[in-house]
Amino acid sequence: MQGILLLMTLFPLAFLAAAMLSGSRRGPAIAALSNAVSIAILAYAALSSGGTLSISESFSYITTIPISFSLRLNPASFMLLIMSYIVLLAASVAGNHEKESQKLAASLIILLQVAATGLFLSGNLFLYFIFWDIGVITSFFFLYSMGSPLRRPAAMKFLIYEMFASVLLLLGIITLYFGTPVHSFNIAYITANAALIGTTSQLLVFAFLITAFLINMGIFPLHFWLPDAYTEASTQGSMVLSAVLSKFGAFGVFILFAMLPIGAEAAKYTAALGAISAFYAAFLMFNHKDIKRMISYSSILEMGIILIGLSTLNVIGTYGAVYAMLAHGLTIALMFLAAGSLTHVFGTRDIRTLAGAVSRAKSTAYSFVFAAFSATGLPLTTGFIADLLIFIGAYAAFGFSGIVPLLSIVMLGAYMYFIIEKSILSTRKESEVITHASASQAFGYALLIGSILLFGILPFTLLGFVKI
Amino acid sequence: MDYAIAGYVMIALMALFPAGAIASLFVKRKKAWFSASALILAAIAAVSLTLFALHASLTLLQVFRFYPFSELVVALFASMLLAVDVLAYEYSSDFITFSAFFGFSIAGMLLVAMSNSLITIFIGLELMGVPTIFMILTHGRTHTEAAIKLFVLSALAIAVLAFAIALIMPYDPSLSITGLSTSSLVGGSSVILLSMVLFAVAFSTEAAVFPFNMWVPDVYEGAPGHITAMLAGINKKVAFVAMIEVFFAMFLYSGYNFQPIFALLAIATMFFGNLVALVQQNVKRMMAYSSISQTGYILVGIAASTEFGLTASIFYIVAHSIMIIGAFSVIVWLAGKNLRTVNEYSGLWSKNPIAAFALTIFMLSMIGVPPLIGFIGKFLLFSSAVSANLLYLAFLGIINSVISVYYYGRVMLSMYSDRRPTRRIRMAGAVAAVVIILLVATIAIGIFPGPLMHASALAANSVMLGS
Known part of the structure; x- marks a missing residue:
């Protein structure tokens, strides 16, 4: 059906209007419904594509400079979209424990849904940039308006880093446009004709774009905004920032390596950077007693692993990385959701005072434990499939040194299980008070845990579309 | 005829x-x-x-x-x-x-x-x-x-x-x-x-x-x-x-060839305007410096000295007129209520959401955030610089865009801080109409830039033809 991708990108605007016009208490329901509809449309599009999962559409947009509104669905964007919708759905239903600014939060979630849809579907770099910036500004307001009292400096830092990334992205796109033989923003066209672009301009473009993407992903040494932003944001904010926004850059790296041949020469450096970033985060994590900060560093670690996967440049590693993006999104969202709930119940983010959490908030504590399983790549979770594919790919590409970064995941696991044992699951500080998770929270946990298991046990539901 | x-x-x-x-x-x-x-x-x-x-x-x-x-x-x-x-x-x-x-x-x-x-x-x-x-x-x-x-x-x-x-x-x-x-x-x-x-x-x-x-x-x-x-x-x-x-x-x-003159002027103007604006407390004065920096962006297109560059400059002249008059409409109105500095803007969101939203959009547009008119303008300007082999000019331009994030950001943040319910302040109907019309133009032309881009290209072409 022609126009289905356009519909998918633009229909949430109707929900946005509804969320802005209706009362505060309806906000979460409207945002959830909007994402549920997106999932339905995405499923329909997948079924109607005839088993290939690739659809492309193009509409005329600007004619003075040839820019068309071209959208394309492919297996990678499908995986990221489904992850984004699930996370946004869970965040809008379960993420707002404090019930503060529900209307604003719902509007921002829907805007982020538009941004994610447009970005993952964009068939040309101009649209990619537009949706990128919509996502960044939306996240900024998310971070700025809700969260801890220290959120404002964090928001400003976030904005400056991300705007720097976005202008580098813009400059890279413009340079690339004038580098192509027939000036074009179309990703498919550029990919097909990239060999004709001069080495110098390829190098320039690559430098601009990779810097922008690495800032967004939060790779060392461009990650300094990340721990503050993730930590000080509200639960919903941390969920959407870490799960959805960080994938903008990762997806960009995915496109970039596929697009420019010079990526082949740069890949070993980006892989090394990914490894350094992963170990750096693993070491720093040991220092932190703040549960959200710890999760932030685990996110930097995972993004490093994803970068390694993308840098392998072989199909297994690359799609392993895309699968890892899906896994990371679902896992980190669950982790932040549970951590946010613990923080809400106990009134602190300090791991030491969360001791005995299991006796007081059982389902939340076990959800956190489950998220830790997935983060460390336990079989039957998505994390396992992702790590497996990435390191097979890395071994193929870089030999034995390719699997060294696996150690960082071991370190992550060591620390995670250590704090789970010492703090969350420890029973030495039994609590009299028992807090039951509300129905909406239970739904959030169930949705995320269910998705992690589904895509962990049945990876071929998604990976079947990729010829590995 | x-x-x-x-x-x-x-x-x-x-x-x-x-x-x-x-x-x-x-x-x-x-x-x-x-x-x-x-x-x-x-x-x-x-x-x-x-x-x-x-x-x-x-x-x-x-x-x-x-x-x-x-x-x-x-x-x-x-x-x-x-x-x-x-x-x-x-x-x-x-x-x-x-x-x-x-x-x-x-x-x-x-x-x-x-x-x-x-x-x-x-x-x-x-x-x-x-x-x-x-x-x-x-x-x-x-x-x-x-x-x-x-x-x-x-x-x-x-x-x-x-x-x-x-x-x-x-x-x-x-x-x-x-x-x-x-x-x-x-x-x-x-x-x-x-x-x-x-x-x-x-x-x-x-x-x-x-x-x-x-x-x-x-x-x-x-x-x-x-x-x-x-x-x-x-x-x-x-x-x-x-x-x-x-x-x-x-x-x-x-x-x-006047390219070097204007390239130099563009760089100096952008940096001067943006750097000095960083430390301003009075919003009107800040906007004065910001408008100096915006002048520098227009000069980028003139420095390119191509038809494309001229198109970009004309587009940005239109865009900046719309944004700055819109922003000043709000600022003038606030000055009339004795609100002048960045700190005095705090809580504007709860006092008059439409004004706060409008000022936010105008400022985001001046930063160059899509899908707003200012973004398309900057996109064209920097594109024209790159196409005229002035990559360094485009690069310095975007660096300036980032610098400007900080001071516009300060105003925006101030408006949304302090959410205590306060007394609302009203804007005169005619002024509100001006603000809303310019706001709609900022957003609509940003989303559908085709017609204005075409018009600018036509105008640029008519200048370059000489007679």
Whole structure:
């Protein structure tokens, strides 16, 4: 059906209007419904594509400079979209424990849904940039308006880093446009004709774009905004920032390596950077007693692993990385959701005072434990499939040194299980008070845990579309 | 079809302003003057747009020239003047006196836009500048300093401009732009080069290009708000129009390369405006510096000195007029409520959400965030720089965009902080209408930039054709 991708990108605007016009208490329901509809449309599009999962559409947009509104669905964007919708759905239903600014939060979630849809579907770099910036500004307001009292400096830092990334992205796109033989923003066209672009301009473009993407992903040494932003944001904010926004850059790296041949020469450096970033985060994590900060560093670690996967440049590693993006999104969202709930119940983010959490908030504590399983790549979770594919790919590409970064995941696991044992699951500080998770929270946990298991046990539901 | 009639109608409508200005000294009816001037401005915009749509091109009385570029900017000026007129009607302490001077100013602006002769440009700039000084003066003694500064600087600019024109004179005494472009400016004469530099200096002073911008912050801050909006939104753009007419229609056609001059000016202006804006507390003053930096972005397109660059500059001239007048409409209104500094803006969101939202959008647009008009403008500008092999200029431009995030961000953050419920403050209906119309334009043109891009390209093309 022609126009289905356009519909998918633009229909949430109707929900946005509804969320802005209706009362505060309806906000979460409207945002959830909007994402549920997106999932339905995405499923329909997948079924109607005839088993290939690739659809492309193009509409005329600007004619003075040839820019068309071209959208394309492919297996990678499908995986990221489904992850984004699930996370946004869970965040809008379960993420707002404090019930503060529900209307604003719902509007921002829907805007982020538009941004994610447009970005993952964009068939040309101009649209990619537009949706990128919509996502960044939306996240900024998310971070700025809700969260801890220290959120404002964090928001400003976030904005400056991300705007720097976005202008580098813009400059890279413009340079690339004038580098192509027939000036074009179309990703498919550029990919097909990239060999004709001069080495110098390829190098320039690559430098601009990779810097922008690495800032967004939060790779060392461009990650300094990340721990503050993730930590000080509200639960919903941390969920959407870490799960959805960080994938903008990762997806960009995915496109970039596929697009420019010079990526082949740069890949070993980006892989090394990914490894350094992963170990750096693993070491720093040991220092932190703040549960959200710890999760932030685990996110930097995972993004490093994803970068390694993308840098392998072989199909297994690359799609392993895309699968890892899906896994990371679902896992980190669950982790932040549970951590946010613990923080809400106990009134602190300090791991030491969360001791005995299991006796007081059982389902939340076990959800956190489950998220830790997935983060460390336990079989039957998505994390396992992702790590497996990435390191097979890395071994193929870089030999034995390719699997060294696996150690960082071991370190992550060591620390995670250590704090789970010492703090969350420890029973030495039994609590009299028992807090039951509300129905909406239970739904959030169930949705995320269910998705992690589904895509962990049945990876071929998604990976079947990729010829590995 | 004979467009000459429409052309004469435009000239007649323009002439109505000085005539009306003199008459206004005898008929003291505020409403009547407002509605008359608003109607005439709307008529000028309508006629001009019609001519633009018909791609009309003609020269009248030797000194007036109607071609897509002039038609586009006349339409822009007329509609922006309408917005300023509304602001003045609301905020001016003595609207009748204001409109007397305003009438002369309007005639000057339109004259520059329609001119085909260096002499009309000269007269137009003078006619625009001098009444502005008196407009500021009539608002009381507190504004004297601003007025004097503006006076000295515009006197200087005019003197330099006169000298530049005098240097050109021997080559073609008619001083007609189209004539000069085709006839005689051949060869690398150092006299022409000097004249070119002097033109650049004169227009730079009017357009507030570093290092000729020292008057801007004091005047912008000292002048009453609606006049500041006019200075930033229109007067400055008139100088750019004159600059484009002289440099693109005249010098470029004769094969003179002015790229280095404007590249240098662009870099200095962007950095100066943005860096100084970082430390400002007074929002009006901050916007003055921000508008200096925005001037630098417009210069990026001029520095590219290609048709694409000119297209980008024209687009951004339109975009910046819309954004800055919109932003100043809000800022003037707040200044009237005694809210002037960044800290005093705190909690604006709860006091008047629409104003806070509008100011946020205007500022995001000035940063260059899609899908807003400012983004498309910057996108075109930096693209034109890259396509003219000025990658470094584009790079410095984007660095500046990032710097600007900080100070715009501060204002935006301040507006949304402090969510305690407070007493609402209301905006006058007419001002709110101006703000909302400009807001809608900022968003709508950002999402559907096609028509304006096409119009700018057409206008640029008509300038580059020479005649």
